Amino acid sequence: MTVRNLQASQIEQFQNAGFLVMPGVLSADLCAQVRHAITTDLASRQGPAEFEADVGYPGAPTDRDGAGGDTPRRLLQAYARNDSLKSIAQHPALAAWLKVLLDSTQPMLSQSHHNCVMTKHPGYSSATLWHQDIRYWSFARPELISAWFALGPEDETNGALQVIPASHKHSIDRSRLDSALFLRPELAANRSMIESAQVVNLNPGDLLLFHCRLFHAAGQNRSQRVKLSPVFTYHAEDNYPIPGTRSEQFPSIGL
Numbered sequence: 001m002t003v004r005n006l007q008a009s010q011i012e013q014f015q016n017a018g019f020l021v022m023p024g025v026l027s028a029d030l031c032a033q034v035r036h037a038i039t040t041d042l043a044s045r046q047g048p049a050e051f052e053a054d055v056g057y058p059g060a061p062t063d064r065d066g067a068g069g070d071t072p073r074r075l076l077q078a079y080a081r082n083d084s085l086k087s088i089a090q091h092p093a094l095a096a097w098l099k100v101l102l103d104s105t106q107p108m109l110s111q112s113h114h115n116c117v118m119t120k121h122p123g124y125s126s127a128t129l130w131h132q133d134i135r136y137w138s139f140a141r142p143e144l145i146s147a148w149f150a151l152g153p154e155d156e157t158n159g160a161l162q163v164i165p166a167s168h169k170h171s172i173d174r175s176r177l178d179s180a181l182f183l184r185p186e187l188a189a190n191r192s193m194i195e196s197a198q199v200v201n202l203n204p205g206d207l208l209l210f211h212c213r214l215f216h217a218a219g220q221n222r223s224q225r226v227k228l229s230p231v232f233t234y235h236a237e238d239n240y241p242i243p244g245t246r247s248e249q250f251p252s253i254g255l
């Protein structure tokens, strides 16, 4: 496989906007292989998993025993599930790009954060409000990058990710966030930020890289087909998880 180097404009785009789409990273065959592995796990409800009813986000079923209560939101521990998910988490092109974007000779995969397949089901999926992933993570520096793989088309109709460009550089006063650290949409300062958001449309095989401080959100899946998006998070080797926190719950893996 030939690994394309990042162009200067792509590095600049990531640094300025806090996200970058790399088109066509996974072949159609690899997408199909990963989809098959995920669908097999979903059919047997192979855990560990988080259910929509567990998080209680807008649109989620109210409890596990009611209608839609067994709708998974995320299949957890994606890296350890099977070789196809492992291979995309360690994709050679991704490793090369992370070295540049994290300024690291040894990017590390965190097994404690994301490391999941987001499974957005028609009917019972929830919306995720505006947040920064770093809010519950504890590392020496707030400098991590998540890799979001599209295995099928992602757009507004099936709950694609939306981002607020450059928001990874904003300094947000605590009063602008609610008790769960979501942006409070009723505040004028937040509303003008949210108005600058854009939907990240992805084609099958595309890869979205985004900074852990970038504000992002997503709607419900209003299409007929489940959306499956493996997501992994990486840090530089000297940006260690703080001992005793959830961020060091599982060992990181060098790429």
Ligand SMILES: O=C(O)CCC(=O)C(=O)O
Binding pocket: 118, 120, 126, 127, 128, 133, 159, 161, 216, 217, 218, 219
């Ligand atoms: O609903 C979604 O797909 C967004 C998920 C997300 O941003 C998260 O879990 O951090």
